[in-house]
Amino acid sequence: MSASATIEAVREYYGSALKSSADLKTTACCAAEAPPPHLASILERIHPEVTERFYGCGCPLPPALAEAFGHPASNVDFVEGYIEDLAAAGVADESVDVVVSNCVLNLSPDKPRVFAEIWRALRPGGELYFADVFARAFKLALEDRCEDYGQVAWYLGTLPEHPHAFELDGHHRFETGRPLLVCGNTAEMLTATRYAPHFRVDGDRSVHHGLFDCSPGTLAAAGRDGATTGCC
Numbered sequence: 004m005s006a007s008a009t010i011e012a013v014r015e016y017y018g019s020a021l022k023s024s025a026d027l028k029t030t031a032c033c034a035a036e037a038p039p040p041h042l043a044s045i046l047e048r049i050h051p052e053v054t055e056r057f058y059g060c061g062c063p064l065p066p067a068l069a070e071a072f073g074h075p076a077s078n079v080d081f082v083e084g085y086i087e088d089l090a091a092a093g094v095a096d097e098s099v100d101v102v103v104s105n106c107v108l109n110l111s112p113d114k115p116r117v118f119a120e121i122w123r124a125l126r127p128g129g130e131l132y133f134a135d136v137f138a139r140a141f142k143l144a145l146e147d148r149c150e151d152y153g154q155v156a157w158y159l160g161t162l163p164e165h166p167h168a169f170e171l172d173g174h175h176r177f178e179t180g181r182p183l184l185v186c187g188n189t190a191e192m193l194t195a196t197r198y199a200p201h202f203r204v205d206g207d208r209s210v211h212h213g214l215f216d217c218s219p220g221t222l223a224a225a226g227r228d229g230a231t232t233g234c235c
């Protein structure tokens with residue numbers, strides 16, 4: 004997908020398709036745990052109009068921020084713009100103590116530019132405090148979506164610390180010897196990295212079956228040919 008198409012798709016999804024958190028089309032964006040009590044008491048003060056539109060993937064509320072917020076108030080400014088160009092939104096060099104982001108960085112098609120902008124905007128000693136969805140950080144040319152090529156992976160049980168099962172990440176648990184249907188990206192992570200000697204992966208990308216269904220129901224269900232499914 005081109006950068007402009009990504010921006011347009013993101014704008015349509017968050018700007019038009021979603022009216023409240025109930026409209027989210029994925030469970031990827033969720034906070035796994037309830038916020039700690041000292042934050043819960045702060046969150047109670049936020050208007051339901053805001054909390055009903057929570058699309059974040061964590062609770063990145065940094066400590067040691069003392070002042071109460073308010074609107075209108077002298078300590079709150081809203082500016083609209085792209086995170087790739089905070090300067091255009093009026094954010095000056097070295098003017099910010101803490102950049103807080105909840106599930107926004109992953110949506111940018113130009114992450115190096117975003118991080119350069121955050122670096123520029125932060126004061127010396129400033130802090131980036133964020134929660135996000137991210138693919139494991141392999142140096143691989145991964146596809147921007149999970150695609151189904153019918154590839155199946157087996158963990159061989161050969162990592163010494165993991166004789167019975169291996170967890171590649173939070174939703175890829177490979178039991179030794181049990182086949183798992185995987186998307187093209189996961190297959191790449193298992194065949195083109197240091198994990199390769201520990202996995203057998205059948206199939207290549209010669210046949211494309213469409214998008215890999217990442218919905219939680221599918222992940223739990225039995226896949227084709229007796230393989231269970233897992234996506235990245």
Ligand SMILES: C[S@@+](CC[C@H](N)C(=O)[O-])C[C@H]1O[C@@H](n2cnc3c(N)ncnc32)[C@H](O)[C@@H]1O
Nearest residue numbers: 017056057058059084085086105106107110111
């Ligand atoms: C997953 S939502 C998170 C929203 C909010 N932080 C929360 O926790 O509910 C992502 C938000 O980032 C905005 N966004 C995505 N890409 C952006 C970009 N390049 N520049 C500025 N905002 C962007 C979207 O419009 C959307 O409002």
